[in-house]
Amino acid sequence: MDIAQLREYITNFSLDNCALGNQGYNRVLLQLFGYLGHGKSSFINSCKYVLEDGEFRIYADAGHSDGGKTTRRITYPLTDTISLVDNRGCATMNSYETGEIFAQLGNLLPLDQEVVWDRGYQSIMHRLVEGDMDANYSDFVVPIFVYSVKHGITDEEVPEIKDLLDNARKLTGLDPIVVLTFKTQGDLTGVRAKSRNMGIEHIFQLENFTPSDHLRTRARHQEILTFFYEVLKDVEFRMGLKRNPQRERAERKKFVLEFAHEREMKREMEKKEQEMAARQAERDRERLIRPINPCAQQ
Ligand SMILES: Nc1nc2c(ncn2[C@@H]2O[C@H](COP(=O)(O)OP(=O)(O)OP(=O)(O)O)[C@@H](O)[C@H]2O)c(=O)[nH]1
Ligand SMILES: [Mg+2]
Numbered sequence: 001m002d003i004a005q006l007r008e009y010i011t012n013f014s015l016d017n018c019a020l021g022n023q024g025y026n027r028v029l030l031q032l033f034g035y036l037g038h039g040k041s042s043f044i045n046s047c048k049y050v051l052e053d054g055e056f057r058i059y060a061d062a063g064h065s066d067g068g069k070t071t072r073r074i075t076y077p078l079t080d081t082i083s084l085v086d087n088r089g090c091a092t093m094n095s096y097e098t099g100e101i102f103a104q105l106g107n108l109l110p111l112d113q114e115v116v117w118d119r120g121y122q123s124i125m126h127r128l129v130e131g132d133m134d135a136n137y138s139d140f141v142v143p144i145f146v147y148s149v150k151h152g153i154t155d156e157e158v159p160e161i162k163d164l165l166d167n168a169r170k171l172t173g174l175d176p177i178v179v180l181t182f183k184t185q186g187d188l189t190g191v192r193a194k195s196r197n198m199g200i201e202h203i204f205q206l207e208n209f210t211p212s213d214h215l216r217t218r219a220r221h222q223e224i225l226t227f228f229y230e231v232l233k234d235v236e237f238r239m240g241l242k243r244n245p246q247r248e249r250a251e252r253k254k255f256v257l258e259f260a261h262e263r264e265m266k267r268e269m270e271k272k273e274q275e276m277a278a279r280q281a282e283r284d285r286e287r288l289i290r291p292i293n294p295c296a297q298q
Helices: 003-012 040-052 095-105 120-132 157-172 188-197 218-239 245-292
Strands: 027-033 072-077 082-086 139-148 177-181 203-205
Touching (some): 003 218, 027 040, 040 082, 040 177, 040 218, 095 245, 177 188, 177 218, 203 218
Parallel strands (some): 027 139, 139 177, 177 203
């Protein structure tokens, strides 16, 4: 497909035209997630630039440095059917942040609000229950993991990222699609190979358009349009199966609650083990010093 055909397919895409109709869905929500400063907001600006075909504009506020810029979870409509969500990036995938990431990804919390990294199971549970008051059943969620080639992937980072992607797959029922940013600024081949080994099938790579570099080139446009084409083909395929938006949301909620609960139990256990180890160390220390204590020898 050439650029014009890709653009036409994307702008005209409607869930109503899927094999079994829209089945209660009316929006494709591309949920961008990943670490701080890897180019999520810039990817949104790039997508808007390519799809709207106008001047380069900053829609999603992109930072200058190592990230932490986006703290609200904001929706950016792209076509009548497709919206992008700029989720809050996290520094490490520690347990609290991961629970929160999954609550965001599962679209279980209201959009366009500040994201707080909450502490503990109870807090997530309360917010999910509140989220039910304004529950959304009509978004078809697609997880998009944004990762910078410049950052690279060390062998130590692989298990954490794999875990995150596997859980995103379980949560949404879709293979996460990986977008590699800063593609000319690191070991692209190595990062691609590691992503493939993690079971990722769809990997896209690009240099985001930025305020200092937004020269239109065919290759850059083609990459972004192809990305949307593949995403929508995947959506079309999934929509060819019988779906139930209410049930799917309930399943996502169960997943997040179970995940948060498990993490809480694990944390409690680790805390107890640490306390026991500290008490044991204290007892050992006392035993060691007792024989040389003159009072103890009398
Ligand atoms: N050269 C180049 N710069 C990029 C690319 N993607 C992002 N940047 C720059 O990297 C910085 C961080 O990008 P953001 O888009 O703010 O990253 P983010 O993931 O939204 O970060 P947080 O919201 O802070 O988590 C900005 O200065 C961007 O201009 C890219 O593909 N190539
Ligand atoms: Mg951002």
